[in-house]
Amino acid sequence: MSGNAARFDKAMNDGHNAAWEQDWQRAASFYRQALEEFPDNPKAVNSLALACFELKNYQEALVYYQRASELMPEDPIPLERISELLRLTGNPGKAVEASMRSAELYIKNREVDKAISVWLHVLSMQPRHLMARSRLALVYERLGKKSDAIRQYLAIASIYQRAGDVNRARQVLDHALQVMPESVELKGALAAINSGRLLPEPMPQATQESASAPPAPVVAATDEPDPVLAARKKALAQLAELVFEQLASAESEQQARKGLQSIVKGSGLFGSRQVDQAKMVLHLQEAVNLQSLYPDHRQDQKALEELERAVDSGLEHPAVSFDLGYLYFGASRLESAVRSLQRAVNHVDYAFGARLLLGQVQLQLGRFKEAATELLEALKIADMETAPADQASALGELYDPIIEEYPKSTPPDAAKQLCENILSLLRRTGWRGQIQRIRQQFQGQMNGGVLTPLADMLTQARSSQLVESMARIQQLSLAGKGRAAMEEAYYALQHAPTYLPLHVLMGEMLFQQNQIAAAVDKFKVIARCYYQRGDATRAISLLQRVVGISAMDVDARNQLIELLTAHGKMEEVVNEYMRLADVYYNLADLPKTREALQMALRAAQQSNLSRDIRVKVLQRMADIDLQSLDWRQALKSYEQIRNLRPDDSQVRKAMIDLYFRMGQVEQALAEMNSFVAPLTEKRQYDQALAFLAMMEEEHPGQPAILRLEADVLRLAGNTAGAVLKLDEAGDLYLQKGNPTAAKEVIMAILALNPPNAADYQALLSQLTRKGA
Structure with a gap:
């Protein structure tokens, strides 16, 4: 029996509100009520699973996530949750299996970055997992990330070697050398295998991606760890790897040069200072061990001292800078934390976590504006990571003016409130899922365009009330209660009268209520405010x-063109001028139509846009000129098209037709000849003859066309055909009373030595006597 949709929607909304308030017990209760109405609703099952997870009811969460996976077999996210829960409940083998299945679904969905993240997560649990290594190596190779692929091939070779399959290990390295023949590391590994020395054993790593690659999540959205803790985990993994490289490289002098020594003095990752490598490695190893073995932080002070000694010995690395900043913060050495974190923020692996932690440090120091700047940068990273890939870049651009202006123009109390809002959103487990939930409410019924930055909402004084209002507006609107939704919007304006996305939402509601003029006016005012x-x-x-819903609004389109021009978006400028021409054309205003097209052409020429764009504009101009019976102007347009596309037969045909209409036969024939001549030079006789046959059909009674055809036939070796065309041309000349031209044709025939040359000679003599 079908459930009650109203009760279901209310229970789900109540559950979401409780989840927003972190009241997971109430959220779970509401989600259970929703499932009583529709037991197989995937969103309800998934939401209840999350609530159980947050309540640490792992076994129950596992049951619901498994059900969610059954309901959404093509969705990899439930499988990631299942993997995490299996790991937490002591079943790592099945956890890996679930992760591998989720990675395959990500690949199937063409979400390669997420698949890579999952495989890396598998390797953090089982570094000798051959399938994960193999899939990573293959994907990295296909993506052109050769260095990452080589690291995986080296690990695979080590696994095979240690399993006793030395031949397979050699095959792997031989293939890897085809990918990167110049790799000294691969050559060294192959030499080690051939000499019977063991390759370093693969070790657990949170990530093995190159520094140039963007950071990718290792776990699912709603289980995303606190970004600061995630960055610290990554830093410890990288520091452990540095130690491991040095220890493993001790097997030979050649490998020693490829170990930690290759990234000290003069290499870029470590400084150019003189270093005491042995001391540095010992201090670094002790610092890593103290932090790894004592996650309760009771040895953090000793770890900090060891890490400082490693730095004093010459160690420089972004992972060190972040870890130092983290430890300094824990030790309340805030100024030292600022200096270290400022060195880490520019590295892609640590930018997010370092910005967050640096903002928190500055907040504690009472530097509210500096804290706001850092935390807005962190929010920008988070917002872009959770946005659709095709909109992330545009979304990032929207943050630049906010980051530039907000800290400077905002009172300290408001800046402090913003910092607390951002930290509340991001310094938590499941921050990614929280952002996605907010965006679902926040974006609501915004129609098209770029996403709105979450910073717009968080900079409002009463952002929590605003989120709730936006959610209610969306719910009312979806329920068809437009008037109530608008009333809620006006209520929300009391909390945030200058919050433009809310005004945009009101404009969309006006549009949905068929109040087109009011919606257009609203959007134009908001556009002016944004500008x-x-x-x-x-x-x-x-x-x-605006111009999408009111195409005849010429003023709005002109404003749009001005903005696009000012920001160098010239192809869009041309397109808008073309659409403006359509508007004038529909108004039967041909002069204005041509004026708009002329502006489009000027924009295309000045910006050196593609030839196809210019041709498209010129073709429209020529069409308008023809409709206006301005043949001379149409010819000018076609001449420009001809210069851009000299091989376009249709353009030549149009020009020739116009010349004949205007009685300019010589120009028509010259144009015809200029098109045919290059074809004959290239021996493209069939194409030339096809064009001339079309000209002959469309312009009968023109002996010059027949003579051109005869020339092409002669060049093609078809003498008989050439004679026939010349014969036709001669008859036409005689009919037109032009015996002189007829005699020229007969002499051309005789030059071809036809079988009946005597007849043509007699005709020539007869014409000569008459002329005498």
């Missing part, structure tokens, strides 16, 4: 929305 705030991207997006 005055220096946010041209969203001003452009809104004006595009």
Whole structure:
């Protein structure tokens, strides 16, 4: 029996609200009520699974995530949750199996980065997992990430060697050398195998991606760890790897040069200072061990001292800078933490965590504006990571004016509130899922355009009330209660009167209620406000929305063109001028139509846009000129097209037709000849003859066309055909009363030595006597 949709929706909304407040017990209760109405609803099952997870009811969460996976067999996320829960409940083998299945689904869905993250997570649990290594190596190779692929091939070779399959290990290295023939590391590994020495054993790593690769999540969205703790885990893994490289390289002098020594003095990752490598390695190893063995932080002070000694010995690395900053923060040495974290923020692996922690440090120091800057940068990273890939870059651009202006123009109390809002959102487990939930409510019924930065919401004084209001507006609107939704929007304006995304949502509701004029006016005002705030991207997006729903709004389109021009988006400028021409054309205003097209052409030429774009504009201009019976102007347009596309037969045909209409026969024939001549030079006789046959059909009674055909036939070796065409041309000349031209044709025939040359000679003599 079908459940009650209203009760289901209410229970789900109540559950989401409770989840937002971190009241997972109530959230779980509401989600269970929702499942009573629709037991197989995937979202309800998934939400209840998350609530159970947050309540640490792992066995129950596992049951619901397994059910979610059954309901959504193509969705890899439940499988990731299952893997994490199996690990937490002491079943690592099955956890790995679930992760591998989720990775295959990510590959199937063409989400390669997420598949890579899962395989890396598998290797953090089972570093000798051959399938994960193999899949990673293959994907890295296909992505062109040769260094990452080589690291995996080396690990695979080590696994085979230690399993006693030396031949397979050699095969792997031989293949890897085909990928990167110049790799000294691969050559050294092959030499080690051939001499019977063991390759270093693969070790657990959180990540093996190159520094140039973007950081990818290792776990699923709603289970995403605190970014600061995740960055610290990554830093410890990298530091452990540095130690391991040095210890493993001790097997030979050649390998020693490829170990930690290769990234000290003069190599870039470590400084150019003189270093005491042995001391540095010992101190670093002790610092890593103290932090790894004592996760309760009781040995952090000793770890800090060891890490400082390693740095004094010459160690420099982004992982060291972050770990030092983290330890300094824990020791309340805040100024030292600032200096260390500022060195880490520019590294892709640590930018997110370092910005967050640095903002927290600055907040504790009472530097609210500096803290706001760092935390807005962190929010930018988080927002871009959770946005669709095709919108992430544009979303990032929207943060730049916010980060530039907000800290400078905001009172300290407001900046402090912003910092607390951002830390509340991001310094938590499951931050990614929280952002996604907010965006679902926040974006609501925004139609098209770029995403709105979460910073817009968090910079509002009463952001929590705003989120709740946005959620209620969406729910009311989806329920078809437009008037109530609008009333809720006006209520929300009391909390955030200058919050433009709310005004955009109100405009969308006006549009849905068929109040087109009011919606257009609303959008235009908001666009102007965004522009005055220096946010041209969203001003452009809104004006595009306006002209999309009100194509005849010429003023809005002109404003859009001005903005696009100012920001160098010239291809879009040309497209808007073309659409403006369509508007004028529909108004039967041909002069204005041509004026808009002329502006489009000028923009395309000045910006040196592609030939195809210019041809498209010129073709439209020529069409308008023909409709206006301005043949001379049409010819000018076609001449420009011809210069851009000299091989376009249709353009030549149009020009020739116009010349004949205007009585300019000589120009028509010259144009015809200039098109045919290059074809005959290339011996493309069939193409030339096809064009001339079309000209002969469309312009009968023109002996010059027949003579051109005869020339092409002669060059093609078809003498008989050439004679026939010349014969036809001669008859036409005689009909037109031009015996002189007829005699020229007969002499051309005689030059071809036809079988009936005597007849043509007699005709020539007859014409000569008459002429005499």
